Amino acid sequence: MITRVCISINNRCNLKCRYCHFIEKEQSIEPAAMDIPLILDNIRSHIEKHNIKLFKIGFVGNGEPLLEYDLLKSCIERIDDLIRAGLVAAYTITNGTVFTRDMIAWLHDHKVNVGVSIDGIKEIHDRWRCHSHRKVMQGIELYREVTGSWPSLNCTVGQDVLDRVDETIEFFKAFDSRITFSRMTGRYGISIEQYREFLDRAAAVLNVRRGGYDCTMYGGKCAAGMDNVFYANGKIFICGNCVDIPTPFTSDTPLDQVHFNLPEFDRNYCYKESVLKR
Numbered sequence: 001m002i003t004r005v006c007i008s009i010n011n012r013c014n015l016k017c018r019y020c021h022f023i024e025k026e027q028s029i030e031p032a033a034m035d036i037p038l039i040l041d042n043i044r045s046h047i048e049k050h051n052i053k054l055f056k057i058g059f060v061g062n063g064e065p066l067l068e069y070d071l072l073k074s075c076i077e078r079i080d081d082l083i084r085a086g087l088v089a090a091y092t093i094t095n096g097t098v099f100t101r102d103m104i105a106w107l108h109d110h111k112v113n114v115g116v117s118i119d120g121i122k123e124i125h126d127r128w129r130c131h132s133h134r135k136v137m138q139g140i141e142l143y144r145e146v147t148g149s150w151p152s153l154n155c156t157v158g159q160d161v162l163d164r165v166d167e168t169i170e171f172f173k174a175f176d177s178r179i180t181f182s183r184m185t186g187r188y189g190i191s192i193e194q195y196r197e198f199l200d201r202a203a204a205v206l207n208v209r210r211g212g213y214d215c216t217m218y219g220g221k222c223a224a225g226m227d228n229v230f231y232a233n234g235k236i237f238i239c240g241n242c243v244d245i246p247t248p249f250t251s252d253t254p255l256d257q258v259h260f261n262l263p264e265f266d267r268n269y270c271y272k273e274s275v276l277k278r
Contacts, residue, residue: 002255003054004055005058006057007058011061012064014067014095015129015132018128037078042254047087052087057079059072059075076090076112091112099142099143101146104143114143116140116143116152117155120164120167124164149176153172153179172206173205178207192216192273215239222267231251245272245278
């Protein structure tokens with residue numbers, strides 16, 4: 001039964017990070033490709049039908065979701081009653097460069113968890129993320145000023161981070177926040193063994209997100225085809241890393257009808273990498 005979804009609300013971004021797998025795959029999403037209100041109504045019906053106590057919705061993007069701030073606000077307002085009732089946990093992930101004080105206050109007031117992507121020390125971050133470290137730090141500090149707490153933080157782990165583990169961990173010690181370390185994949189990627197060794201070291205010191213059945217890219221096990229899906233390009237995919245794999249489901253398909261029927265595989269490893277060898 002589906003209990004988690006990510007909805008890609010746009011394809012625009014003000015950065016072109018070197019390792020971005022959406023850029024690498026040249027994936028895009030047209031603004032009219034998905035009826036997002038219908039998606040949210042389908043989710044509401046699914047929650048009610050199955051009496052789901054907690055459903056997670058990520059408002060993300062093939063680009064920077066806060067560039068579509070008005071659309072994001074309308075999405076949150078449509079499910080505001082579910083969020084305030086504790087039935088839906090909503091979140092978004094941003095590169096942190098387009099924050100405004102009003103934007104942060106609105107998201108905080110509407111109980112939207114915000115994650116900000118920053119790859120640790122300035123030298124590493126700027127090499128991969130368009131020399132945006134100073135701007136991202138300003139956004140993170142503004143978030144704390146407005147809300148009284150740090151946002152969740154997201155760091156992509158590549159070879160640069162592995163070469164400077166101690167400096168990376170020391171950087172994140174300054175934040176009383178949960179850190180998601182995601183594995184760099186694609187042409188610049190590192191192995192899952194290297195990544196997990198890094199996670200073990202970081203988790204000994206930091207509040208590191210390490211889920212159960214979620215995604216090997218974020219420290220958990222692969223949940224492809226289980227309880228979560230990814231909406232993009234007018235379709236429903238098994239995960240955000242698989243938007244280049246054909247899917248039979250359009251974005252208006254009721255969640256009860258979404259069944260991928262994947263073969264059994266070792267979920268300690270990514271379905272796409274271990275089964276499809278891609």
